[in-house]
Amino acid sequence: MSSQQVRPLRADAQQNYERLLAVAARAFTREGAGASLKTIAQEAGVGIGTLYRRFPTRETLVEAVYRNEVARLCTAAPALVAESPPVDALRTWMEQFIDFMAAKHGMADALRAVLVSEDERMHTRGLLRDALATLLDAGVADGVIRPGLDPYDLLMGLGGITLIAEGPGQRDLALRLVDLLINGVRL
Amino acid sequence: MSSQQVRPLRADAQQNYERLLAVAARAFTREGAGASLKTIAQEAGVGIGTLYRRFPTRETLVEAVYRNEVARLCTAAPALVAESPPVDALRTWMEQFIDFMAAKHGMADALRAVLVSEDERMHTRGLLRDALATLLDAGVADGVIRPGLDPYDLLMGLGGITLIAEGPGQRDLALRLVDLLINGVRL
DNA sequence: AACTTAACCGGAGTCGGCTCCGGTTGGCAA
DNA sequence: TTGCCAACCGGAGCCGACTCCGGTTAAGTT
Numbered sequence: 001m002s003s004q005q006v007r008p009l010r011a012d013a014q015q016n017y018e019r020l021l022a023v024a025a026r027a028f029t030r031e032g033a034g035a036s037l038k039t040i041a042q043e044a045g046v047g048i049g050t051l052y053r054r055f056p057t058r059e060t061l062v063e064a065v066y067r068n069e070v071a072r073l074c075t076a077a078p079a080l081v082a083e084s085p086p087v088d089a090l091r092t093w094m095e096q097f098i099d100f101m102a103a104k105h106g107m108a109d110a111l112r113a114v115l116v117s118e119d120e121r122m123h124t125r126g127l128l129r130d131a132l133a134t135l136l137d138a139g140v141a142d143g144v145i146r147p148g149l150d151p152y153d154l155l156m157g158l159g160g161i162t163l164i165a166e167g168p169g170q171r172d173l174a175l176r177l178v179d180l181l182i183n184g185v186r187l
Numbered sequence: 188m189s190s191q192q193v194r195p196l197r198a199d200a201q202q203n204y205e206r207l208l209a210v211a212a213r214a215f216t217r218e219g220a221g222a223s224l225k226t227i228a229q230e231a232g233v234g235i236g237t238l239y240r241r242f243p244t245r246e247t248l249v250e251a252v253y254r255n256e257v258a259r260l261c262t263a264a265p266a267l268v269a270e271s272p273p274v275d276a277l278r279t280w281m282e283q284f285i286d287f288m289a290a291k292h293g294m295a296d297a298l299r300a301v302l303v304s305e306d307e308r309m310h311t312r313g314l315l316r317d318a319l320a321t322l323l324d325a326g327v328a329d330g331v332i333r334p335g336l337d338p339y340d341l342l343m344g345l346g347g348i349t350l351i352a353e354g355p356g357q358r359d360l361a362l363r364l365v366d367l368l369i370n371g372v373r374l
Numbered sequence: 375a376a377c378t379t380a381a382c383c384g385g386a387g388t389c390g391g392c393t394c395c396g397g398t399t400g401g402c403a404a
Numbered sequence: 405t406t407g408c409c410a411a412c413c414g415g416a417g418c419c420g421a422c423t424c425c426g427g428t429t430a431a432g433t434t
Contacts, residue, residue, distance in 0.1 A: 010430055013382060036420065047384030052422065116354060150363075157364050160347030167303060176337075177344050184371035197400055200412060223390065234414030239392065376434090383428070389421085398413070404406090 017054055019044045025065045033062050033106035059113035063124055066104065070124050073100060077131035086139035087182060093135055094158055094178045098171070101162045108166045115159045128155050136185070146187050157181050204241055206231045212252045220249050220293035246300035250311055253291065257311050260287060264318040273326035274369060280322055281345055281365045285358070288349045295353045302346045315342050323372070333374050344368050 009017060023044040027035040037058065041051040055061035073096060080089040101107055114124050132151040139145030161181065165174035196204060210231040214222040224245065228238040242248035260283060267276040288294055301311050319338040326332030348368065352361035 007381095010381060012430070016383085037422090038420065041384090048422080049384050049424085050382080053382080056422095058421085112351065115351065153360065153363050153367070156351050156360060157348070157367060160349075160351035160364065161344070162347075163350040164299065164302065164343050164347035173340065173343060176340050177347065180340070180344060180368060180371035182371070184367035184369070194411095197411060199400070203413085224392090225390065228414090235392080236394085236414050237412080240412080243392095245391085378433080379429100379431100381428100381430080384426105386424095388423080391419085391421100393418080394416095396414105398411105399409100400411085401409100403408085 016044070016046050016050055020046065020051055020054060020061075021064060024061055028062065028065060028104065033058070033104060033110060037061075057113065059110040062107060062110035063114050066107070066110075067124055069100065071127055073097060074127040074131040077134045081134060081138045085144075086135065086142050087144055087186065090135045090139065090145075091178065091182055093131065094182075095175065097158060098162060098165075098174045098178070102166060102168075102171060102174075108163050111159060111162060115156060125155075132158075139185075144187055145185055149185055154181070154185065203231070203233050203237055207233065207238055207241060207248075208251060211248055215249065215252060215291065220245070220291060220297060224248075244300065246297040249294060249297035250301050253294070253297075254311055256287065258314055260284060261314040261318040264321045268321060268325045272331075273322065273329050274331055274373065277322045277326065277332075278365065278369055280318065281369075282362065284345060285349060285352075285361045285365070289353060289355075289358060289361075295350050298346060298349060302343060312342075319345075326372075331374055332372055336372055341368070341372065 008014075020040065024035075024040050027040050027043070037051055038048050041048045044051075051061075055064065073093075076096075077089075077093055080093055083089075084092065101111060117125070129151050132154050136145060136149060136151050136154065140147045158178070158181065161174055161177045165171075165177065195201075207227065211222075211227050214227050214230070224238055225235050228235045231238070238248075242251065260280075263283075264276075264280055267280055270276075271279065288298060304312070316338050319341050323332060323336060323338050323341065327334045345365070345368065348361055348364045352358075352364065
């Protein structure tokens with residue numbers, strides 16, 4: 001139905017795209033997700049217009065930079081289920097998620113965009129949802145987690161925790177809130 | 188201990204302060220909490236510098252504008268406890284909080300600032316915490332809520348829900364998350 | 375090789391946030 | 405009344421976000 005024209009990028013455009021991602025990754029690591037986009041564009045040797053054409057918002061750029069790392073976290077979910085009791089696996093996964101988000105200083109706004117966006121190009125949200133679905137299903141199968149829950153709700157709950165407790169000294173708070181959340185989904 | 192010098196404002200400063208608040212209230216209602224501060228300053232007949240001296244960040248201005256309304260919400264907590272079972276009272280209060288936040292479009296950033304800020308001038312956070320403490324205590328007394336919970340945690344949890352689900356079509360999501368949260372604090 | 379054009383490029387320009395500091399003044403003391 | 409100064413005022417100026425469009429070019433066509 002929708003126009004999924006993916007016509008490969010022109011060679012020069014492809015290079016610019018990759019250079020932007022590489023430079024942005026360095027910049028975000030160095031100065032947090034609030035780094036100046038103009039500077040990133042300059043360092044990548046392109047105009048600011050080119051950056052914005054490729055990444056309409058700061059959040060799309062952040063998402064692109066960290067897409068791989070988030071994907072790795074998500075694909076790790078089945079292994080967790082295999083080696084731990086469901087509730088432990090869920091808690092461990094959520095803890096990793098929180099630590100990941102905290103490590104990328106200032107990433108909260110990007111997360112909000114990814115989670116709230118209607119835009120399905122934000123493929124990352126689907127991955128996260130699926131990871132949580134896996135963890136939930138294991139718990140339901142073991143009869144320790146309330147059935148009928150929408151993994152999307154849980155993802156949003158976790159997102160909320162991350163948004164409110166992303167600061168440096170708030171890891172403990174975040175973990176307490178995760179406990180509350182997990183308690184809420186238990187049977 | 189701390190320098191609580193509250194020396195009354197000079198007469199002209201006082202007037203400017205009040206005019207800023209009044210104009211900001213109108214502007215926020217009209218265009219959401221993202222309204223141009225420069226415009227607000229102009230409409231209030233002061234320079235942008237004056238606005239910033241009084242309200243160092245956009246969030247402090249938003250907080251000041253809505254302080255009274257939040258306070259009203261908080262003082263309503265005891266009445267809720269008196270007329271409903273504790274868990275219902277808690278749910279009702281949280282629902283009102285969410286509706287209030289949703290009504291003020293774009294208020295989420297201000298909320299985050301109020302909740303996370305170290306700054307105790309953000310008196311509002313204390314009010315919210317106390318309201319939740321009242322609601323929690325009632326539940327603990329009735330033996331339906333887990334004792335030993337820090338109301339601050341619950342406030343942050345609610346704040347997280349508000350941040351992630353502040354959008355227009357997300358009231359249902361927010362309420363489901365509140366249910367999850369309440370479930371987590373139940374015995 | 376020459377031509378065509380869709381796709382791409384880049385930066386000038388506009389806008390809002392925020393700072394900084396030289397000029398102004400309310401209110402008190404003498 | 406007069407003088408003084410702490411407090412206050414305001415906007416010029418800087419910075420970054422984001423838009424817009426005239427010029428450029430890769431890559432397919434003949």
